[in-house]
Amino acid sequence: MAEPQRPRPAADALTAPFWDAAARGVLVIQRCGACGAWQHPPGARCHRCGDSRRLEWTPASGEARTVAWTTTHQGLVAGFEAAVPYVNVVVELVEQPGLYLLTDLPGDDPALPAALRVGAPMRASFQRIGDAFTLPQFRPTGDAR
Amino acid sequence: MSWAHAGKVAFVGVGFSRIERGTDEPLGNFAEEAIADALADCGLPAAAVDGLATYPDPPYLGAAQREGHDMIGPEYVLTHCRTGPIRWYANLNGGMVTAAIVEAALALIGGACEVALVWRAMHHPKGTYGLRRTEVASGPREFSEPYGCVSPLQWHALAYRRYLERFGLARERMSALVLNSRRFANLNEHAFFRDRPLSEADYAKARMVADPFCLLDCDIPVQACVALVMTTAERARDLRQRPAYLGGFALNAYARPPIAHYTLVDYLEAGGQTASQLWSSAGLGPRDMRAAMLYDGFAPSALYWLESAGFCGPGEAFDFIADGRIAADGVLPMNTFGGALSQGRLHGMGHAAEAVLQASGRAGARQVRDASAIAVFSGSPMYRGSGLVVTSEP
Numbered sequence: 313m314a315e316p317q318r319p320r321p322a323a324d325a326l327t328a329p330f331w332d333a334a335a336r337g338v339l340v341i342q343r344c345g346a347c348g349a350w351q352h353p354p355g356a357r358c359h360r361c362g363d364s365r366r367l368e369w370t371p372a373s374g375e376a377r378t379v380a381w382t383t384t385h386q387g388l389v390a391g392f393e394a395a396v397p398y399v400n401v402v403v404e405l406v407e408q409p410g411l412y413l414l415t416d417l418p419g420d421d422p423a424l425p426a427a428l429r430v431g432a433p434m435r436a437s438f439q440r441i442g443d444a445f446t447l448p449q450f451r452p453t454g455d456a457r
Numbered sequence: 458m459s460w461a462h463a464g465k466v467a468f469v470g471v472g473f474s475r476i477e478r479g480t481d482e483p484l485g486n487f488a489e490e491a492i493a494d495a496l497a498d499c500g501l502p503a504a505a506v507d508g509l510a511t512y513p514d515p516p517y518l519g520a521a522q523r524e525g526h527d528m529i530g531p532e533y534v535l536t537h538c539r540t541g542p543i544r545w546y547a548n549l550n551g552g553m554v555t556a557a558i559v560e561a562a563l564a565l566i567g568g569a570c571e572v573a574l575v576w577r578a579m580h581h582p583k584g585t586y587g588l589r590r591t592e593v594a595s596g597p598r599e600f601s602e603p604y605g606c607v608s609p610l611q612w613h614a615l616a617y618r619r620y621l622e623r624f625g626l627a628r629e630r631m632s633a634l635v636l637n638s639r640r641f642a643n644l645n646e647h648a649f650f651r652d653r654p655l656s657e658a659d660y661a662k663a664r665m666v667a668d669p670f671c672l673l674d675c676d677i678p679v680q681a682c683v684a685l686v687m688t689t690a691e692r693a694r695d696l697r698q699r700p701a702y703l704g705g706f707a708l709n710a711y712a713r714p715p716i717a718h719y720t721l722v723d724y725l726e727a728g729g730q731t732a733s734q735l736w737s738s739a740g741l742g743p744r745d746m747r748a749a750m751l752y753d754g755f756a757p758s759a760l761y762w763l764e765s766a767g768f769c770g771p772g773e774a775f776d777f778i779a780d781g782r783i784a785a786d787g788v789l790p791m792n793t794f795g796g797a798l799s800q801g802r803l804h805g806m807g808h809a810a811e812a813v814l815q816a817s818g819r820a821g822a823r824q825v826r827d828a829s830a831i832a833v834f835s836g837s838p839m840y841r842g843s844g845l846v847v848t849s850e851p
Contacts, residue, residue, distance in 0.1 A: 316605055318603045319591045319594040319603055320592060320594065321594050321600075321603060322593050322594065322595035324595065327599050353599070353600050359714055379720070380618040380619040382614035382615050382618055382668055382669070382670075383667065384611060384666075384667050385665050386666055388589060388605070388607055388610065388611065388667075389588070389589040389591070389602065389605055389607040389608070390588060390589065390591070391605075392605040395605065398605060400605065400606040400611060400615065402615050402720060412716055412720060413600070414600065414601055414604045414606050415604065416604040416605055416606070430619075430622045441603075445603075447603055
């Protein structure tokens with residue numbers, strides 16, 4: 313399967329810390345210092361308590377569980393046409409219910425069967441995309457690669 | 458609290474354009490056809506129109522947005538449709554066309570206008586439809602587009618997978634809804650698939666697009682316009698057609714957690730909130746509905762509405778749609794015009810128009826025996842859904 317031409321994150325003032333940390337191999341998620349809630353994608357305010365001053369980028373464990381998945385069979389985004397079929401998985405970080413991130417796996421990846429089960433344990437890894445950025449990905453725990 | 462103005466706003470005209478695919482003809486031509494048809498239906502001249510409302514959003518992220526060619530806002534209509542002096546208009550960006558209908562009703566009740574025209578025009582040009590082209594992802598899409606997860610098709614597929622897993626259901630059972638819609642479309646001259654029957658075998662061999670979605674679980678993009686003429690119940694008495702009435706409404710204002718894609722987590726909660734607002738507004742409940750027009754841009758949305766609105770319990774929608782219960786003589790005739798799946802992708806306007814035709818006894822071969830109260834739910838329950846109750850009596 314061909315590695316897709318991935319859109320590059322804009323990494324603006326709100327989101328750059330996520331991408332900067334990913335480049336160092338660290339998964340950081342916005343967390344509210346007032347109420348303790350984690351949130352992703354990041355926002356200017358805490359979704360739970362509304363606090364805007366104590367949102368802090370906080371390292372997360374990278375441990376997650378599979379919630380849902382879909383296999384894309386047709387080109388829906390320019391750059392991914394040659395990558396079909398590929399699989400997107402929604403994972404939920406262990407830090408908080410509803411704290412979701414995405415990942416993708418090639419449709420022929422041997423790790424797939426282990427990932428595509430509700431509750432399957434997944435762990436963050438980091439994929440360097442050319443010299444553009446580093447993309448957090450999730451793979452089944454125990455996957456040796 | 459029950460809406461004090463239930464039954465005081467009437468739908469008096471329904472109009473349809475041609476329904477086509479892959480055309481370079483300007484969308485404005487289709488809008489003008491539908492609007493002229495709706496006005497002819499109720500017998501009012503265009504000059505009587507003094508209010509305009511639409512939900513003009515392009516059909517997908519990145520679609521062309523040339524006014525008059527790809528989308529039709531109030532500016533186009535007041536310039537080209539020979540309306541009277543416009544006293545009120547609304548150009549909505551949420552809640553789908555249901556929100557435009559609600560706004561028009563409130564404008565009529567408030568005296569801001571006397572005759573409101575509401576339309577939804579959708580383009581379907583030649584070429585690739587819906588392909589997202591972007592080199593840089595921004596906003597929440599920074600966290601989905603680099604993974605190739607860009608389309609509502611995929612977001613809904615993720616939610617649908619979760620639904621199927623949560624209740625231990627097989628995706629093949631969706632055929633009952635898809636075939637029911639096609640049978641109704643075959644009775645509807647305004648449906649794209651009016652002449653094309655569909656069999657269980659056709660459904661079984663449909664190609665997968667984003668698992669668990671096959672092609673037939675997705676609505677069919679079309680170029681078309683549907684228009685409604687609304688006025689006060691009082692003024693409706695003198696017009697050509699038997700009116701239908703707005704019995705209640707709801708707009709989803711659920712505080713959704715910020716996520717980069719749809720999930721299922723909140724469909725019962727968000728949809729349930731929208732539905733309870735609707736039932737409260739109308740002073741009626743799901744047992745009072747004699748038919749339901751449930752949004753099916755992606756087929757599972759209709760299942761989620763069945764469950765979140767209380768037509769059946771959580772996880773029971775596949776049982777509910779089976780065995781003819783949603784056919785014309787079933788307990789709840791559903792999407793009797795073919796739905797977006799088989800009429801075409803009109804972002805909820807086909808659903809609203811059919812509720813009006815049914816409630817006013819004008820649905821022809823599709824007419825349900827008792828059309829006294831019809832539920833319309835638009836959008837997906839988990840994201841800015843909306844609802845109407847349309848009644849045959851004020």
